Amino acid sequence: MAVLWIFSETTASTKELLGLGRELISAVGGSITVLMGPDGEGREEWAAYGADEIILLPPLADGLAMEAHIPVIAAAAAEEKPDIILLPATARGREMAPRLAQRLDTGLCSNCVAVRWSGGDIEMDRVVYGGAAIQTVKFLTRPVMATVAPKTFSPPVPEEGRSARLRELPPLAAGTVPGVRIVEKREKRRLARDLTQAKVVVAAGRGLEKKEDLALVEEVASLVGGEVGCTRPLSEELHWLPTELCIGLSGVSVKPDLYIGVGVSGQVQHMTGVRGAKVIAAVNRDENAPIFAQADLGIVGDLYEALPKLITALKK
Ligand SMILES: Cc1cc2nc3c(=O)[nH]c(=O)nc-3n(C[C@H](O)[C@H](O)[C@H](O)COP(=O)(O)OP(=O)(O)OC[C@H]3O[C@@H](n4cnc5c(N)ncnc54)[C@H](O)[C@@H]3O)c2cc1C
Numbered sequence: 001m002a003v004l005w006i007f008s009e010t011t012a013s014t015k016e017l018l019g020l021g022r023e024l025i026s027a028v029g030g031s032i033t034v035l036m037g038p039d040g041e042g043r044e045e046w047a048a049y050g051a052d053e054i055i056l057l058p059p060l061a062d063g064l065a066m067e068a069h070i071p072v073i074a075a076a077a078a079e080e081k082p083d084i085i086l087l088p089a090t091a092r093g094r095e096m097a098p099r100l101a102q103r104l105d106t107g108l109c110s111n112c113v114a115v116r117w118s119g120g121d122i123e124m125d126r127v128v129y130g131g132a133a134i135q136t137v138k139f140l141t142r143p144v145m146a147t148v149a150p151k152t153f154s155p156p157v158p159e160e161g162r163s164a165r166l167r168e169l170p171p172l173a174a175g176t177v178p179g180v181r182i183v184e185k186r187e188k189r190r191l192a193r194d195l196t197q198a199k200v201v202v203a204a205g206r207g208l209e210k211k212e213d214l215a216l217v218e219e220v221a222s223l224v225g226g227e228v229g230c231t232r233p234l235s236e237e238l239h240w241l242p243t244e245l246c247i248g249l250s251g252v253s254v255k256p257d258l259y260i261g262v263g264v265s266g267q268v269q270h271m272t273g274v275r276g277a278k279v280i281a282a283v284n285r286d287e288n289a290p291i292f293a294q295a296d297l298g299i300v301g302d303l304y305e306a307l308p309k310l311i312t313a314l315k316k
Contacts, residue, residue: 002030002083005143006051007073007096009066011042013088015049015155017148020115021086022050022156027117033082035073037066040166047164050156054164058171067096068178072169074103082143084122089147097147104145109137112146127275132268150196151255151276192244193227200226201256201277203247203270204240206233207263207284207303211240216307217262223314229254231270248273263303266291283307 004021008014014034021032031052036043038059046054055076057069077085077100085100087093089111101108113134114125122144128135172178195201202221204214214228221228228245235246247254248270255276262283264270271294274280281297282289283306292298299306 002028003033003080004030004084004086005033005035005077005082007085007087007093008034008036008046009088009090009092011045012155013090013093013148013150014046016151016153017086017088018046018049018051019156020148020153023153024084024115024117024122025050030083034164035169038168043164043166045158047162048158048160050159050162051164054166056166056168058169063181063183064178065180065182066092067099067180068172070096070099070103070179071176072172074100075173076169077104077143084144084146086145087147089149093147097145101145104143106141106143106145107137107139109139109144109146111149113149113152115146115148127272132272149253192242195227195229195245195247195252195254198227198229198254198256200224200258200260201229201247201254202226202260202262203229203231203264203274204234204262205231205264205270207265208234211238213304214240216303216311219311220260220262220307220314223311224258226256226258226260231264261291261295262307264291265289266294 004025006017006021025032032050033053033055034046034051035055035057038056040056043054058072060068087097097108109124109126112124112126116123121138123136123138124146125134125136202217204217218228229247230241230245232246232248232250234240235243249272251273253273258279259274259277260281266289280295282291282295283299283303284291285302287300
C-alpha cells in the first residue's frame with residue numbers, strides 16, 4: 001500500500017499526474033491525495049480522475065506567492081508521511097519541489113520522464129546531458145519526490161460517480177517567514193504562439209539561405225495546421241524568428257503529433273526539445289545529417305525543390 005500526494009497547479013498537469021498516480025497505485029494498492037488551492041475549484045473532477053482525497057491549502061495573505069504554501073505542505077507531509085510526492089515540472093513546480101525536498105530531508109528526481117516499481121522501491125528516469133542520456137535513479141529516502149515533465153503521462157479515463165474526501169490544512173503558523181513576497185505582476189509580451197501546445201511543428205533550420213525563404217516553411221505549416229519553430233542559429237544569431245520559437249536545450253520542448261525539420265542538421269541540443277514528438281520527419285540534402293538517425297520519415301534533397309512540391313501536393 002502506498003500513499004501518493006500530487007500538488008495541483010494546472011488542470012492539464014494535474015490530470016497527467018493523476019494518470020501516473022493511478023498507474024503506480026494500481027500496482028500496489030493505496031490512495032491518491034491532491035493538494036490544491038483554497039478555492040477547491042474543479043475538485044469534483046479530480047475525484048473522477050482518481051483522487052481519493054482532496055486537501056485544500058490555506059488562503060494566502062495578499063502579496064504571497066504559491067511558494068508560501070511550502071512550510072504548510074512540509075509540516076503536513078512530515079506528520080502524515082506520504083510515500084510519494086509528485087509536482088509538475090512547471091516553473092512553479094520546479095521552484096517549489098527542491099525547497100520542499102530540502103525541508104523533508106529527502107531526494108528529488110527533477111524532470112522525471114518514467115517511473116516504475118522495482119522490487120518494492122521506486123525507480124525513475126530523467127534526461128541528462130542535454131538529452132544525450134537517460135539517468136535512472138532509485139530513492140534511498142522517503143518520501144520519494146519528483147517533478148514530472150508536462151505531457152509525459154496521459155490523463156486517466158475519468159470514472160463518473162467517484163468521490164473524494166475533503167479536508168483543509170491550517171494556515172501558516174504565526175511568525176513563519178514566507179521567503180518571498182510578490183511586488184508586481186506584469187503580463188509577458190509574447191512575440192509568438194505557444195509552441196508547446198502545437199499538434200504539428202515545422203522547424204526551420206540553417207539550411208534556409210535567407211529570411212524571405214521562411215515563407216516556404218510558413219506555408220507548409222499553415223497547410224498542415226501547424227506552427228513554425230526554429231533552431232537556435234535562426235533565433236539567436238540571425239534573429240529571423242523570436243527566441244520563443246527556438247526548440248531545444250536553450251529553448252522550448254515540443255510534443256507534437258508531427259515534427260518536420262527543414263534544413264535542420266539534428267544536433268543533440270536541438271533534438272532534445274523534439275524528444276516527445278510522436279513522428280519526426282526531416283528534409284535535408286545531406287543523407288548523413290544526424291536528424292535522419294532519429295527521423296521516422298525523411299526526404300534527402302534540396303529543400304528548395306522539396307518544399308514547393310510538398311506545398312503543391314498539400315494544396316491538392
Ligand atoms: C550550450 C548549447 C545550447 C544549445 N541549444 C540549442 C537549442 O536549444 N536549440 C538549437 O536548435 N540549437 C542549440 N544549440 C546549437 C546546436 O548545437 C546546433 O548548432 C544547431 O541546432 C544547428 O542548427 P541547424 O540545424 O539549423 O544548423 P546546421 O547544423 O548548420 O544545419 C543545417 C542543415 O541544413 C542542411 N541544408 C543546408 N542547405 C540545405 C538545403 N538547401 N536543403 C536541405 N537541407 C539543407 C545541411 O545539410 C545541414 O544539415 C546549442 C548549442 C550549445 C553549445
